[in-house]
Amino acid sequence: MSKVILQPSGSVEAREHYEDTIKRPVPIQALSEYLPAETIDQLKDFYPDGLVPTWGVTPGKNNVNVPKWGKIQTGDVTLFSANGHIFASGVVVMKLQHKGLATQLWGYDKSGQTWEYIYFLDEIKQHHIPYIEFNRTVGYADNFIIQGFNVMREELSERMLSFFDLKSEIYLPDVSEEEYEKEILQFEDHDNLDTYRTGKGRKEQPFLRKQLFKNKKVGTCGICGNQYPVDLLVAAHIKKRSKCSREERLDYKNIVIPMCKFGCDDLFEKGYIIVVDGKVLRNSKKSYTPNLLEKVVQIESRECQHWNENTRKYFEWHQQQ
Ligand SMILES: [Zn+2]
Structure with missing residues (x-):
């Protein structure tokens, strides 16, 4: 599950960093001097415009920030705050430690440390969320003030991310196959819709989306x-999710495919189109308005690239409804 990173940025240094490497993102060429070619290639995929919003934290006194930074994962959401409110957010794409790069970007602080625990962001958004709204959303005392870099627990993070709709649909948290299977087992006896509504099945969609889209x-x-x-x-x-057996839901490589909105x-889903022997067809059991037919004609007879020996049985189930 995605977490919230608290990144107070009221100090002079932090404000400068925000201007220098978030507002004016770092060009990939400037990073290529420091990072391996493989990382640069990944960055090029994520940032087609070649501009990378970049942030970093120092190790801190007694390396206090290092284990906190260690918890950061793709899909986590950083909240930048200053002067009593959260003023911006960004989604974590990737992180790496690099002293040389950090020194080049930001120099050193008074204690001689640099912001070498780096993370790259995307989907930077502006906000004006007063602390009191943040506190009440996550359940902190009204007078709580965001101080110091921190990574929030998943449960509290979820409240903030859902309430302010901050989650990315591109950069998804890592959910392992084991976690996915555990969740399928845990909720198989519950009403599926209810599981969705109450958000208990939180890991299923990110897992399936990541399988299909791989952070693209x-x-x-x-x-x-x-x-x-x-x-x-x-x-x-x-095959309709609620009609799937546990085994079928675990067959995640074949049971889901990407479909456009x-x-x-x-x-x-409503059966106006079916896939038969790999071809998209209209459904003779349904009735169509002329306007609907216009739409269906546009996609009719296309080859479905996801139809194969493994998915066939699911398409056949769908066709028979
Ligand atoms: Zn489509």
């Missing part, structure tokens, strides 16, 4: 074949 910004709809930003694609179950997801 653009993906391909499995029905119409069009490419879209991944926040316009869903990880859709071919421009119709394919709904058209498929």
Whole structure:
């Protein structure tokens, strides 16, 4: 699950850093001197414009910040705060330790340390969230003041991320296969919708999305074949999720495919289109308005790239509904 990183930035130094490497992101060329080619290639994928919002923390007194930084993962959300409010957020893409790079970007602090525990951000957003709103959302005392770099517990983080809708749809937390399986087992007896609504099944969607989109910004709809930003694609179950057995839900490599929000997801879910022998077809059991038919004609007869020997049984189930 994604966590919240508290990053108070009221000091002169922090304000300068915010201007120098978040507001004016670091060009990838400037990083390539310090980082291995493999990392640079990854960064190029994540930042097509070549500009990388970059932040770093010092080790701190007695290395107090090091274990905190150690908890940071892809998909965590940093909250920058100063003067009584949270003024910006950003989503963690990747982190690395690099003294040379940090020195180049920000120099040294008074105690001779540099901000070498680096993390790269994306989806920078401006906010004006007073501390009191933050405190009440996560359940802190009204007079709590954000002080010092910290990483919040998952449960408290979740309250903040959901309430202010801060989660990324691109950069997702790492959920292991074991965690996914555990969650499927844990909630199999519960009403599926209820599990979704109460947010108990929080790991399932990130896990499935990560399998399909792998932190990429653009993906391909499995029905119409069009490419879209991944926040316009869903990880859709071919066989209705609530009808799947435990084994079928664990068959995550075959049971879900990407579908776009421009119709394919709904058209498929409601049975207006079916996939037969790898081809997208209209469904003779349904009735169509002329306008709906116009839409369906646009995708009809396309080859579905996700139809294969492993997924066939799920498409057949869908077709028979
Ligand atoms: Zn589509």
